[in-house]
Amino acid sequence: MTDPLVAATGLHKAFGRTVALRGASLTIEPGERVAITGPSGSGKSTLLQCIAGVIAPEAGTVTFDGTRVDALSADDRTRLRRREIGLVLQFGRLVPELTALENVALPLLLERRDRHASATVARGWLAHLGVEECAESLASDLSGGEGQRVAIARALITAPKLVLADEPTGALDTVGAERTMQVLVEATGDIGAALVVVTHDNRVAAFADREVVLRDGRTDAAKVVA
Ligand SMILES: Nc1ncnc2c1ncn2[C@@H]1O[C@H](COP(=O)(O)OP(=O)(O)O)[C@@H](O)[C@H]1O
Numbered sequence: 127m128t129d130p131l132v133a134a135t136g137l138h139k140a141f142g143r144t145v146a147l148r149g150a151s152l153t154i155e156p157g158e159r160v161a162i163t164g165p166s167g168s169g170k171s172t173l174l175q176c177i178a179g180v181i182a183p184e185a186g187t188v189t190f191d192g193t194r195v196d197a198l199s200a201d202d203r204t205r206l207r208r209r210e211i212g213l214v215l216q217f218g219r220l221v222p223e224l225t226a227l228e229n230v231a232l233p234l235l236l237e238r239r240d241r242h243a244s245a246t247v248a249r250g251w252l253a254h255l256g257v258e259e260c261a262e263s264l265a266s267d268l269s270g271g272e273g274q275r276v277a278i279a280r281a282l283i284t285a286p287k288l289v290l291a292d293e294p295t296g297a298l299d300t301v302g303a304e305r306t307m308q309v310l311v312e313a314t315g316d317i318g319a320a321l322v323v324v325t326h327d328n329r330v331a332a333f334a335d336r337e338v339v340l341r342d343g344r345t346d347a348a349k350v351v352a
């Protein structure tokens with residue numbers, strides 16, 4: 127048995143009087159594909175943000191690749207996330223004033239990598255995801271499906287060990303959702319990263335090896351879907 131990539135145990139998180147997580151736990155193996163499902167408000171996004179180190183839980187532990195993420199300072203969590211974790215969100219969350227190419231290159235520029243080399247790598251990722259022709263378009267001018275491919279390229283450009291996607295197809299129609307999931311799963315597999323997808327959609331969950339259901343901030347039994 128190898129060590130898990132992520133081990134989150136007994137997570138508690140409240141926002142004021144709203145309790146979002148009440149003892150949720152999740153283990154992710156290297157290269158594994160996991161779907162997190164459950165009703166709206168059940169704590170899915172909060173769980174993902176705890177794993178990403180965007181927010182710190184009030185109780186419980188998150189270990190990423192041997193590092194206790196919950197014990198790090200906010201700055202160290204940000205550094206770890208930039209290097210090791212790719213995030214894909216519902217509406218892409220691209221920077222609207224930047225081109226697709228600039229958006230994809232951004233994680234490398236934040237790591238102080240050379241501007242020209244970063245642009246070359248970014249162009250390669252856009253081509254890999256089938257949206258090279260969008261390189262010079264402003265992010266605000268992209269269609270929903272194009273924007274999500276650009277967001278996937280941006281998430282993968284640092285070759286993270288873990289990709290976290292929160293409702294990545296939430297703004298797309300059925301065909302667009304299916305294609306985006308195919309691209310996300312393939313590209314994540316190409317770099318050997320684990321993939322965790324939060325979704326309402328059974329067809330999206332079907333791309334995962336395993337489904338974890340959240341209810342009222344608690345993780346129920348995991349069921350195998352594929
Ligand atoms: N930043 C926040 N401030 C206040 N309440 C929040 C915040 N984030 C989440 N919540 C609340 O925590 C609960 C869980 O939210 P969330 O994790 O977004 O659920 P899901 O992603 O499953 O819909 C909800 O009741 C939500 O309103």
Ligand SMILES: [Mg+2]
Nearest residue numbers: 170171172292
């Ligand atoms: Mg959510």
